[in-house]
Every structure is written in structure tokens, then in C-alpha cells.
Amino acid sequence: MIDNINLLILAPYLNVQLLLDGLLIGAIFVLAAYGLALVWGVMNVKNLAQGDFVIMGGYIAWQVGTWGVNPLFGLPLAIVFMFAFGWAIYYLVIRYVIERDLFTSLLATFGMGLVISQSINLLFGPEVQIADSGLSIRSIYIFGGEVTVSEIKLLSFLMASSLAAVVILFMKNSRMGQAIRATAQDARAAKVMGIDTERVYAFTFALNAAICGAAGVLIAMIWNIQPFYGMTHSIRSFVIVTAAGFGNIPGVIMAGLGLGAAEQFSGFVFGAELQQATVVGLLVAVLVWRQIQSSRNRQAVI
Amino acid sequence: MKQHSQHLIPGLAILIFSLAAPFLFPNYVFQFALLWLMITFALTWDTLGGQMGYNSLGNIVFFGVGMYTSALVQIGLYYDIGEYTAAYGAILVQYDMEQYFTGLIIGLIAAGLVAVVFALAFGTIVFGLRGPYFAIGTLGVALAAGELVGAWDWVGAGSGISMPVYPGDPDDRALLYYFLLLALGVSTFLFLMWLYSTRFGLAINAIRDDEEKAEAMGIHTKRHKTVAWSVSAFFLGISGAIFGNMAGFIEPLEVAFPTITFGIFMVVMCLLGGKGTLWGPVLGATLFHVVKEVTWTHLLGWQWVVLGLLIIINVVFFQQGIIGWAQDKWPERFGIIVEDDDALLAAQDTAEALPDKGVG
Numbered sequence: 001m002i003d004n005i006n007l008l009i010l011a012p013y014l015n016v017q018l019l020l021d022g023l024l025i026g027a028i029f030v031l032a033a034y035g036l037a038l039v040w041g042v043m044n045v046k047n048l049a050q051g052d053f054v055i056m057g058g059y060i061a062w063q064v065g066t067w068g069v070n071p072l073f074g075l076p077l078a079i080v081f082m083f084a085f086g087w088a089i090y091y092l093v094i095r096y097v098i099e100r101d102l103f104t105s106l107l108a109t110f111g112m113g114l115v116i117s118q119s120i121n122l123l124f125g126p127e128v129q130i131a132d133s134g135l136s137i138r139s140i141y142i143f144g145g146e147v148t149v150s151e152i153k154l155l156s157f158l159m160a161s162s163l164a165a166v167v168i169l170f171m172k173n174s175r176m177g178q179a180i181r182a183t184a185q186d187a188r189a190a191k192v193m194g195i196d197t198e199r200v201y202a203f204t205f206a207l208n209a210a211i212c213g214a215a216g217v218l219i220a221m222i223w224n225i226q227p228f229y230g231m232t233h234s235i236r237s238f239v240i241v242t243a244a245g246f247g248n249i250p251g252v253i254m255a256g257l258g259l260g261a262a263e264q265f266s267g268f269v270f271g272a273e274l275q276q277a278t279v280v281g282l283l284v285a286v287l288v289w290r291q292i293q294s295s296r297n298r299q300a301v302i
Numbered sequence: 303m304k305q306h307s308q309h310l311i312p313g314l315a316i317l318i319f320s321l322a323a324p325f326l327f328p329n330y331v332f333q334f335a336l337l338w339l340m341i342t343f344a345l346t347w348d349t350l351g352g353q354m355g356y357n358s359l360g361n362i363v364f365f366g367v368g369m370y371t372s373a374l375v376q377i378g379l380y381y382d383i384g385e386y387t388a389a390y391g392a393i394l395v396q397y398d399m400e401q402y403f404t405g406l407i408i409g410l411i412a413a414g415l416v417a418v419v420f421a422l423a424f425g426t427i428v429f430g431l432r433g434p435y436f437a438i439g440t441l442g443v444a445l446a447a448g449e450l451v452g453a454w455d456w457v458g459a460g461s462g463i464s465m466p467v468y469p470g471d472p473d474d475r476a477l478l479y480y481f482l483l484l485a486l487g488v489s490t491f492l493f494l495m496w497l498y499s500t501r502f503g504l505a506i507n508a509i510r511d512d513e514e515k516a517e518a519m520g521i522h523t524k525r526h527k528t529v530a531w532s533v534s535a536f537f538l539g540i541s542g543a544i545f546g547n548m549a550g551f552i553e554p555l556e557v558a559f560p561t562i563t564f565g566i567f568m569v570v571m572c573l574l575g576g577k578g579t580l581w582g583p584v585l586g587a588t589l590f591h592v593v594k595e596v597t598w599t600h601l602l603g604w605q606w607v608v609l610g611l612l613i614i615i616n617v618v619f620f621q622q623g624i625i626g627w628a629q630d631k632w633p634e635r636f637g638i639i640v641e642d643d644d645a646l647l648a649a650q651d652t653a654e655a656l657p658d659k660g661v662g
Contacts, residue, residue: 046434096618102434103357104617107569110359111613114562118606231562235445238438273460277449283442284427291430 004269013146018264024153025223026260027160030253031215032233033240034164035208037252040241042184042204043098045105049113051233053209056116057082057216058225059124061131071131071221075159078213086209090202098201113230121227131220156218163214167207168249180204232276235283243286309495309580317488324480328473333595335480335548338487340591342541343568344575344583345490346534351569352577353498354530355510360440361538362565363424363447364417366558368539369546370451371416372409373463376547379405387458397466405466410543417539418532425528432513441561448559462553465546479548486544490537495580497533506530510578566613573616576623585624 008014036050060081061074093112097105139148171177182190183200191197219225219233240259244251259282266278320338324331343365350356377386380401397405428439452460468475497503505526508516517523546552559565567590575586598605622630629636 046438093614093618100621103437104621106359106434106437107357107573108614108617110566111610111617114566114610114613115607116610118604118610122603122607231445235438235442242435242438271453274449274453277446277453280442280446280449284439284446287431287435287439287442288427290435294430 008268014268016142017147018268019261020147020149021153022261022264023257024149024157024260025264026257027157027164028215028218028222029236029240029260030256031160031164031218032212033237033244033252033256034167034249035211035215036237037241037244038180038211039205039208042180043094043201044102045094045098045205046102046109046238047208048106048109048234049116049230050109050208050212050237051235052113052116052120052230053082053086053212054216054219054233055120055225055227055230056085057213058131058220059120059129059216060213061217061220062124062129062225065131065133071133071217072155074131075214075217078217079210082213083206083210085213086206087202089209090205094205095198095201113234117227117230124227126227128224128226129220130224131217133221150222153222156222160215160218163211164253167211176200176203232279235279239279239283239286242283242290312581313491320484320488324477331476331480333591335476335483337588337591338480338483339541339545340567340571340587341487341584342483342490342537343564344571344587345487345494346538346541347568348572348577348579348583349494349497349506349530349534351572352579352582353503353510354506354527355513356527357437357569358440359437359565359569360442360444360561361534361568362559362561363440363444364421364535364538365542365545365564366447366451366554367420368413368417368542369552369558370457371539372406372413372543373465373546373552374457375409375412376405376466377463379408384456387456387463397469399469402466402469406547409547410540413539413543414536415539417535417542420539421532421535422528425531429524429527429531444559444561444565448554448561451554451558458553460554462551462557464551465549467550479544482544483541483548486537486540491580491584493533493537498580502526502529566609570609570613570616573621573623576625576627576629579623579625579629582623582625589624 008018032050032054035053036047039045039047057078060078061071064074064077065071089112093108094105097108133152138151140151140154141148171180179190179195179200180203182193182195183197183204187197190200216225236259240252240255243255259279262282263275263278267275270278320334323334327334347358347361350358350361374383377383380397424443428436428443431439451457457463468478505516505521508519508521509523509526513523542558546557549557552558556563571586571590572583573586574590575584576582594605597608601608620627
């Protein structure tokens, strides 16, 4: 561990490499976290199956890859499929938990995550998979070759950013986006004004699933997927949203990029087997920090 | 006491059956032992989840802490732990009867105490959190604990520890652990029955119903929450120690900190039976365990999917559980007095507002 820290001090470019890798992956974490913040803010559902939606998207890309098609084309497929899936899940389960207490949505989505991850495990097997886009070997060299960035990582970063931009513009300008924001502010008033809140909720949840699916496609191409990695992705989204607070888009972006970088550094310093421990450790740290913050205002974290 | 008398007859019947069961069905001793473990799980989860309204997803952490504590005590009494774990069982370990039982008894006590210490430390971190943050925070701690133990070489890291081997007859060993788990389950039940009938029980119910008001009425909420959590941790710690010895081999992710199996089972069993009641967890655990054991092997890998569906259906459509449903249906049987239609409606309203209420 000390050796690794020394290495970071001796080779400054290594820091740049880790930071860059972290930011490029963090951009994808931002996508999933934004979806969680959306669902949490609009319909007060804490979706513990968030990460499993991401993994589903990843397996769509991988499946497309096995057909001999570049997994990049899995992106539109994943978005459409996950949108439909999210819509169906809304009508089957989520619809019944919106009005209920907070633990209900948490546990119901946990069960959903279990169903999804175990089904993927049975259908695709428990191996760690990578969707090969053919771009991962081509790299761009910076600082005279000290820092390398593969093209697929850059491409996925651009795609994640443009997807985020599209979603944010959609929320700001479109009719549906306005309806979603109105429902988030006051569902009753929105209903009185003629907004079909049921449909808004279904759309929001489906949109979240689609965003997660897209994030999963990118994760499968630049990193790896496995049926049971979903839980860690869910916890990542919770870390980001809890640190930033929902309804705070710049905060979510900063926290997501920060988490990506923190994971890369801790993975390097402590070793890869502690990477998951880092994510859950950060979750506990963020929750404690929020608690200290709110105890100053003499309020409970609700 | 009057409210205890209604538990007497079913309690005695279960006790007599349980004492005779290993001799009547000698092939199923391990299953019966697991059943009592499940009952202990459900009862201890209900102390927080049902009676106090703090839904934890990480109670399993005390199970693992107790298991590792007893393992370290039992081995550490006679051997050097670092050497023992580094050799992966290559050191020949021979315990005689006296050594084995001394280790086991000290191990069980230490497991309970260390779990309580852990609960006190853990409580200061998580008890400022409410609602979903509490559930997610406890889940995070449980997952982190498993990962950290898995990276800790001194306790064997991911490859685990082989527990000391019982020096006597294997049949006696099975009976020993069955009766230990039975005794633990029964004492947990009796202790909680007494605890819920005291002022302490009323105080934690008040915390469940409205924490701010309870605090305003002068209940020291933080102290009550920590004590309830420690009670739960004490029994879970001992159960972990017994199960570790019964399994014979422990490792961090699947045996000691199985967050997505045992950790979720305890929640599901409580919800199935009816949380916030004394008999609900017992009923839920029994039903869940029997159904699981009967159907599990026939589902060929799909059992986890079925478990997930069971959780969803249970939580979304049947959250009051079996006892809760029975209370709504036949309130008189449970000592809930119904005077007329208006009172009935009012009772139903409160029943919906407060999904759980204690028996009797």
C-alpha cells in the first residue's frame, strides 16, 4: 500500500492517468445517478434496482456483440427496450408503492433487483463479460505516451455527455418535461391543472430505466459487467445522490465524476479487491457527513 | 400476568414438539436446527423493524461479528491465530472434550458481548439516519463488513477459517447444536416477550409511531434505540457463533455476512408472518423455512428469482402479514375490543395508519 503511494509520487503522470480514467467512468455513473435523482425527486421512490437496470443495458450491448454487430448499435436498442421495460415495471409494481411508506419502495425494488440479477445469471451465466467495440485497442497518447486514453472511453464520455444534455434539455423545454417538473413540485396541484400524473409517473420511471440502460451499454464497452455487479452500481447512485441532494444537477455531475476518480485511486492504492469496499465505505461516510450537517440545523435526515 | 397466559398453550406445544423432534425425525436434525436459527433471525429483526419502526437491511453484520469472534476465541485460546489461518488448516488441530467445550462456552459469551459493543459503535453512526437512509446505511455497513473481513489476512481473508473439530460422535454433535439453537430461540422469544410487556416496549412502540412526539414526551429516544439494537445484536451474535460451529467452516461473504440471503430472509420472514407482533416472526420463519426447504431444490436455480418475486408480492400486496391480516379479520381473538360499526371503522383506520400493533 505504501509502495503504491510512493509510486504515485514518483510517477506524476500516473496520477493524471488515474484521474482521467476516473472522470471518463464517472461520467457514466452520473447518468445512472441522474436517473435515480429523477425518480426519487418526482415520485419519491428509492430504486434499489437502479444498478440492475444498468447491468441489463450492459447485457443488451453484449448480446448485440455476439450477433456480430458492433455493440455501439446496442445503445438505441437498449434505450428503447429499457424504456418499455421500465413502463411495464411501473404498471406491475411501482404504481402500488408510490403512496406507501419509504421502506416499501426500497424493499420492493430490492426484490426486483434480486429477480433481475438472478434471471440474468441464469440466462447469460455468471462470467464477467466485456462488449468489445473494436475501439478499445486504439488509443490516444498524451504527454509523450505517458498517459493513454482508449478511443472507446472518449467516445463513451462524449455519448454520456450528449445523452445527459438531451435529457436535461428535454426536462427543461418539452411539454412532458414541464409536466414532470410540475408533478414533482406538487402532484395534487398538477392533477388539478389537468396533468395525468399517473402517466407522468410511468414516463418518469421508464425514462429512468432507459437512461440506466444507456449507461449500461457504455459500462459494458469500457469496463465490464457481471450479473451481480448491479448492487454496487445501485450503491454508487445512492452515494452520488445522497452527497449531492436531488434536484441539484451540477452537484450530481461533480459527485459522480469525483466518485469515479476516488474509486480509481483507491483501487490503485488498496488493490482491486477493496474497490467495492471503497464504494460502500464512501456511502457510510457520506451518510455520516449528512448527519453531522443536519444535526447542526437540529433536523433529522428524512 | 394476564397477557402472557395466551402464549402459554401454543408455546408449550411447540416446546414439547421441539424437544422430541430430533428423536422422532433423526434425519432432519439439521433442518430443525436451521428452523430455530431462522426463528431467532426473525425475532431479532422484529425488535427494530417491527416494534421500533427502524427497518434495517444490515442486521446480518452482528451474525458475522459473533461468528468471527467465537472462531477467534476458540482457536486463540490454544493456538496462534495468524499461524493457524496462514496454514489453511495444515496445522493438525486436536481438541479434547474439555478444551472444546471451554472454547465453545467462552466463544459464545464473547460473541454476544462483542456484537453488543459493535452495536453500540454502529448505533452512533446510523441512528441519526431516518427511514430509507437508515436502511441504506445499514445495508452499506453490512456489505462493507463482509468486504473488509474478506481482505483481512490475519483472520484468513477470503479463504475463511476451519472451525475446531468436535472430538466426539457426529450424531452427538448434531444434537448439541440443535439444542443450543433451540435454547437460543426459546430464550430470545421469552426475553422479548418480557421486554415488550415492560415500559421499554411501550417506549420503542412510541418511537415507531412518532419519534418527535415520543421525544417531546420525555423518552430518551437515542438511548432506547441503542438498547433495543444491542438486545438484537446480542442474540444474533450468539446465533452466529453457534451457526459457525455447526457449519464447521466459515468465510466472509457466503457464511458470515450473507447480506442477500440470510440478511434478506429475516426481513421477508417478519413481513410474511406480520411484523410488530410476537408470534408473527415465529410463524413467518416456520412457514418460510418449510416452503423454502420443500421447494428449493426442485426449482433448479430459479429459486432466487422466486425469492425475489416473493419479496415483491409480500411487500407490495400483503405487507401486514399473516398475523396482521388475522387481527383485522378477527380482532376479538386478539383482545382488540370492537364496540360498534363506527368503532370498527375507526379501528380499521388506525390499523391502516399504523400497520403494526402488538398482540394483546
